[in-house]
Amino acid sequence: MHEAHVGRVITADAQLSPEELAAIWFSIMCEPGDEFAGYIRHSLGVTSALNLVKAGNSGELVRQLFSVNAQDLGAARFGDLNRVASDALARWTPRLSASAMTQSHDWLKRSKSWLVTPESELWPENLNHLGWAAPAVLWGRGSPMALASTTHSLSVVGSRGATNYGSCVTGELITELRPFNISIVSGGAYGIDAAAHRAALSVGLNTIAVLAGGVDRLYPSGNHQLFDDIIANGVVISELPPGSSPTKWRFLQRNRLIAAIADATLVVEAGKRSGSISTANHATELGRPVGAIPGSITSTSSHGCNRLIQSGQAELIQDADDLLSLLGLHSQLSTLEVDSTDRLGPFEIRLLDALTTRPTDPTQVAQRAGLTMIEANVAFTQLNLSQLAVNSEKGWARSNAG
Structure with missing residues (x-):
């Protein structure tokens, strides 16, 4: 991938690199989750893999996999590589039509759509955990x-x-x-x-x-x-x-x-x-x-x-x-709550318990907490100073730290 293309979003007016163009072709010709397609892209590089597919010679495709010592991994997953390669080309080749690429490019031109490849910095890294089943x-x-x-x-x-x-x-x-x-x-x-x-x-x-x-x-x-x-x-x-x-x-x-x-x-x-x-x-x-x-x-x-x-x-x-x-964030939340509330008085604790992240009328919050409005107003002030509650036109709510 050319360095200038790393991290970019591909739109209709973009000048495609050979790698980007090849990745689009794989998207067009393969059904989702095609692990053999991912295997040859990973083993040979997306451009070389596409050129071998376009040549239509499954025997040469397998020979190239042997040349990069990728045959053992492939055989362990797919079995007979010659048979699997032949079947794959039979599935993919009918979709290698210029009209399919033109249709995709026309859609990019007509709409505000775009695409990204695995080399882009915007690519969700978690998708790479799919291995050969990751999308192109x-x-x-x-x-x-x-x-x-x-x-x-x-x-x-x-x-x-x-x-x-x-x-x-x-x-x-x-x-x-x-x-x-x-x-x-x-x-x-x-x-x-x-x-x-x-x-x-x-x-x-x-x-x-x-x-x-x-x-x-x-x-x-x-x-x-x-x-x-x-x-x-x-x-x-x-x-x-x-x-x-x-x-x-x-x-x-x-x-x-x-x-x-x-x-x-x-x-x-x-x-x-x-x-x-x-x-x-x-x-x-x-x-x-x-x-x-x-x-x-x-x-x-x-x-x-x-x-x-x-x-x-x-x-x-x-x-x-x-x-x-x-999500692995619970300990972070627990620490935050202990650190921010351990010095609160009983009124403040009861009021904080009655608050949610949605702004609520202070009278309703005081009622939930079982406090008078005088008690609640004192507690609201303390919670606000402690950055545990925020006030807006719609009422009081827990802050991000509350």
Whole structure:
């Protein structure tokens, strides 16, 4: 990769390097999760690998893999390399059409979309943990910088037919994460996905929607306004080129990206055979922590979550503290709370307990705390001086340190 291209976002007017052009071709010709494609890109370099694919000689492709001593790793994973290489070329070659590349380039020109390659500094490093199954490129709409804002990130997945319980729990938990700048990753679907994205947007958290089709095929179409909001304030991404339709296989493979991008995965309402279980399984395979919201044993929407908890694959999540612990931030929060509250008096402690991160009328807060307004006003002043509470036109709320 040319040094000048490192870290950049590729748009329609960009002069592509050979490596970038080759990566786009792999995105066009391969289905998501094609490990053999990743294997030859990693072993031979993306440009050399593409040239060998275009030559259409599977025997020469295998000989080149031997020349770089990559045959043992490949044979251990795929078996007979000659057979696998021949099958791969048969799958890929029909998609090597100039019209496919033209269609992708035309979409970049017509829209404010872009793409990044693994060499870009904006590439989510967590995706590299997928190894040979990592995508060749990411197509995107929205802010490319949102991809780089995943220092702490949580994927939230669940049933498309979410109950009020599931939607409310999702919204409340994500709202409580606001002070910690957690990026929320999901799939843009109805139900829990939509609730997660909306909750993140409502409190100004970064959110990433990962699609199972091209970024020009915002699916489901009924969420068009939500997608518009995500594009305006976060980012929509796909490993597939524009024009690609979502399919069952692509949805299943999309789940691996949702699990890989984030530091942890939360499952909210999932049936026994839910796609959310697939996301949880991908997260487990990657060594990422998984959490699940428990539900009623009589609710089919919670069978999957309850089973994840019962088997020990997922941690039981009851509140935002549990989520922070899942993300490895719990000790940081506990230390903050002990250090900032150990000198408070009884009125201040009771008032702080009654506050949330949402601004609330001081009269209501005093009532919750069981204090008179005179007592509450003294306590509000002390909490404000201690930087544990903040006041606004809408009322009092816990500060980021509270």
